[in-house]
Amino acid sequence: MSEDQPLSAVSPVLHELRAGTHTRHVALEKRLPFFSNTLDLEGYTRLLSAYYGFYHELEERLQHSPWMTHGFDLQARLKxxxxxxDLQALGVSIQSLALCETLPALHSPACVLGVLYVLEGATLGGNVLRKQMSQRLGLEGHNGCAFLYVYGEATGRQWKAFLEFLGSVPLDAQARDQAVQAASSTFSCFEHWLERQEVLL
Known part of the structure; x- marks a missing residue:
């Protein structure tokens, strides 16, 4: 997550989201195989397939959630x-992929914000990962690496815009706690799903 903001610019909910998800975030990052010497094209394809099974189902729920916060353009940010x-470029049959059934609960606007925090924050390291996959596997945006750099050069601007939106939503202490729980649950559900798909280190 972005750490380059002055303390005065960090909203209470962002501060609590960072603190409340740090342990799970770091633990998951350590298990992702993007920088593993053993990751080959087959392993990368399996990893993206697992990502699809999670993102597809979670974004479907977000699109149909009655708690989606007004003013957030979800369609423009779908991954x-x-x-x-990417998967079609890699020759994968989308219809054959397993889909995740255990997802974070979306029972309030605050929960939706917590989930979005994780999904948007996950784009921040995309350029580093894209370069790694380009060097090691010869992948670019047109042949299997669009997801990792989904916002391209607009990544920083998109994150800043999301943080501004996040800070503009009035949340009391209870709602902020719901957001943190939903964000933590998103990391947990994602890690458990990737583990079940046997793509983690």
Whole structure:
């Protein structure tokens, strides 16, 4: 997550989200195989397939959630289309992929914000991962690496815009706690899903 903001610019909910998810976030990052010497094209394809099974189902729920916060353009930020393009470029039959059933609960606007925090924050390291996959596997945006750099050069601007939106939503202490629990649950559900798909280190 972005750490380059002055303390005065960090909203209470962002501060609590960072603190409340740090342990799970770091633990999951250590298990992702993007920088593993053993990751080959087959392993990368399996990893993206597992990502698709999670993102597709979670974004579907977000799109149909009655708690989606007004003013957030979810359609412009969906990651599933990029995953679909990558997998098709890699020769994967989308219809055959397993889909995740255990997802974070979306029972309030605060829960939705917590989930979005994780999904948007996950884009921040995309350029580093894209370069790694380009060097090691010869992948670029057109042949299997669109998802990792989904916002391209607009990544920083998109994150800043999301943080501004996050800080603009009035949340009391109870709602902030719901957001943190939903974000933590998102990390947990994602890790458990990737573990079941046997793609983690």
């Amino acid at each position: 599933t289309p990029a995953l679909r393009r």
